[in-house]
Amino acid sequence: MPPGFRLFDRVIVVVQFLLPILGLLLFWELAVRTGLAQASILPAPSTILARAVELLGLTGERAVLFGHIGASLKRALLAFALAVAVGVPLGFLLGLSREAQLWVSPILSLMLPLPAVAWTPILLVVFGPGDLTIVIVCFLGAVFPVLYSTMQGVRACGTQPVWVVRSMGGSRLDVLRRVLIPASLPALITGFKLGMAHSWRTLVAAEMLAALSSGLGYMIFSARSYMDVSTMFVGVVCLAAIGMAIEHLLFGTLERATIHRWYVRDAGTGGRQ
């Protein structure tokens, strides 16, 4: 097929994808304009867009949106880094020692059905509202996917490659460096992706409950008290867009640079949220 047609095909795919979304937005806009939906509860997309422009500081007002986004990103990334620092070593330990895993798993399975947000009341009493509480809640949300993915990656490696390296005189460090880390890398990256997604998704709720003055969750929740619905929608769209950007741009690039290049098969992708 000539390249021109391939580009045409791609454009068609994109248009087909965007058409229903645009249709929905148009229907929404019309519903508000004709008074079918109440503008004070469901503002028209054009109103939301105008509000976004204002919040971005394009009309000369203070650009508050960037401040909120920055604060949120900082907290989510910090929590994610902590989750990796704790989850990966613990995952290696539990993945390598079946006995340790069997003993620890009752505690883990008691922790697992708990949403990370449920710890917020305790943290609020101990640390009060603020960054520390939010970061710990997000950490608790992010650490389990990282831990489980690491554990699965290490376990999937199997014993034979370890025996091979050991029998050829490799030290335990060699086993770690040349067998375990490369073998578990796809699962590790999947775990990182999931962990960051969980951190980001937990962040909203944590910020609504515990933020003092900044963050997207705080922006949404405080806009509610002024019935400033368009700001709320701007916040929701920002949350979704940044979440998507982290997942596809950041981790997508990382996966293409590592997994897709070094490994034949793609690592199993995990769940959502």
Add this chain to the structure above:
Amino acid sequence: MTMETAAAPRRARPFALPMALVRPVVSLGLLFGLWEIAARTGTISAFLFPPPTAILASLWVSAGPNGDPPFGTLLDIALSLYRLLAGVGLALVLGSLIGLAIGLTRWGRAIFKPIISAIMPIPTLAWTPILLLVFGIDNRTTITVVFIAASFEIIYNVVTGIEMMTRKTYWVAASMGASRIQTLRYVIVPGILPYLITGLKLGVGYAWRALIAAEMLAASSHGLGFMIYDAQEYMDMKSIYGGILTISVLGLLIERGVVGALEKRTIEKWGVNVER
């Protein structure tokens, strides 16, 4: 992400303790025992970390007739379960219908797929403040959050179930003169059922977590999430820990007990094991 796998067969000893039972008792006992001792001796603050026995005692009182309100914890549990059931039930019906539309029809795929992939990245709980405006502080807010949390997994799994079915099954049904309704009834519905149950299992897990958080943000009265958040305002640590313990145990029971049993049954009946 289940943890337990069949233990390696060991040589049967005459008085071997069932390790599968011993391990949880010992590890959880150790955790709570150390906590108890540390709190009782004052190594850790008994206000911030009340000893487990005190937590259980306060849970026992608040679940009984002398609680404030009487049988408060039971009421919280009942309301949380009601919201969970209502939201998940809604997700099961609407999610399967949307899944069927995406999997079976061209228009369904063309319309719903883009819209779903646009909505899915929104964190479920970000809907809460908007829903609060629409419905106010009401059960409908929490139920809708539960519905949103559960429906994506159900839709995804129903679509996967349809895609996994081989074309030949359709051909067989068609060649024997099955009508569209008959194909749906005898081929598609049994074919997607195991996948639907997997979706349900994952969806219920997400829904339970979302429900607790939504209740903290939006419940007017009662519900486990509301209970722990309310207790925080009075710095009633024992109630918070009791609530967290209840949430965790109930969540385990729902995921392992109810949905797990359902899954086992269908797998036994149809012999399909859905890998995810």
